[in-house]
Amino acid sequence: MSLPPVKLYKYIPPARVDILQNLAIRFTQPSALNDPFEFNLLFSEVLSTQQLREYYEQADKHKLAMEAIGRLPEDQKAMFALLPREQFLRMLEQFTSTIFNPEKIDNIHKSYVAPLTPKLKKVIYDGLNKTIGILSLSATPLSPPMWANYAENSTGFVLEFDTAHSFFNGRRSNKDEFYHLREVVYADRQPSATMMDMPFDTFVLKSKSWEYEKEWRMLLPLDAACKKFTTPCGDDVSLFNVPATSISKIIIGLNTKDHAISELIDILAKNGHFAHIKLEKIQKGSTGFELTKFKNE
Template structure:
């Protein structure tokens, strides 16, 4: 199969330098990119689960034991502390304290939810780079929006190439081609516990479904950028991952000549076909042909 990168007429450097931009989410044209909406950081059920887990693991008893002076620890074992905490009077008092702490924590989480969301959005927006591709090369709106009103070009990539799967482990969110999911309406999540990698980084509003996007996610460090203007993060791609270059129906002779010169003079592009897009006279559809 193939994936396609739509590019404007002034981006011939992509072929010349064999680099693609991994654009930070906060610089993309979708203001809701990587911004899942969560009502709260955690719910009451989340807190109850965490407290129950701590109790089952002996966390409270361990903290009490660790807080004792050395001479007291020599007299009391951890098991003895656990038994003391299980006596009805102490257990009732602990339950009362836990209920109070639970309420205070829930209130604090709710009060700070908006601030936390903004911190999360800022972090994701600046530290995750996105390289976007499409599953199709004949989307008329994509040519208009991302290829200079059909004056640009599209690069066809082989999505089975190793470049598109460089995962560092089974749970890696980065360095492999991922499907974008389109949803309407945009979901509202009760807490962080309902989020996962797809919901955070691969979900968009249904209005964008015409793009049929697949994407590479790349970690970027904003501190590595300096100078004026918007930070630019480039990644190199192997030329043998390209199958063809498709010229827009309005591509100028200057653009065609520049692309043709790169593909015919660089031996690493010897295998790449040059194709052309045109507009069907009757239907208005984009037609791609050799």
């Protein structure tokens, strides 16, 4: 696992100055992100016919048969109970060889397993969408497309975060998907044959067309949000407390309006927790965006 850069950046539109005012930031559910393929489940089917055959070959067929008999109506179960043990075992052997032969397994796969794939994909995606919130950060504050797309055509600002802060380092175990920063993997992949063959980087996998974002992300469980509400347009929003000490710098956009700059300066001046935060501004360089120290004139 790659270590994150010392600093990561969040592009913010001017209207979201309330992030600083309230020290609360949104972790967004997959369906509300601008990439419609977020958490895309890349598998063609739940289980292949061969995998289903292998499962039945390794299964305790006697146990499976007994479980099937146990689900029969009481009068039919009573009939089995009247049979001599040897006769019952012979019937059980015939039953299992009839039920678990290759042709029957193929029919089970075709009739029950294959149709299950789209339904299972939807159930999993809906579950993830109700469970997981994502904070997307970038490794660069100097991306013109990012300023255009996420900071309202460079009229907003960028927050610089210190990745060494405990806010980004709360992982509870090596298998924990939450509370730590992870680098996004950019790759154009074909679907795996089955769900069992699918790689386990779905949470950080995006198409190479998004590679310019240089994204790192942190996932948090939505039920841990400090505040939840629904916007007038029906969008569910989950906010999480963000420590002032995790923010090290604010970068003002190339086209940020004077009143928005004044508002930022006023917020920093009124909150003693922001005394450490530096202010810089984007300017046009000879080949792209550059950073310069902000001068409040």
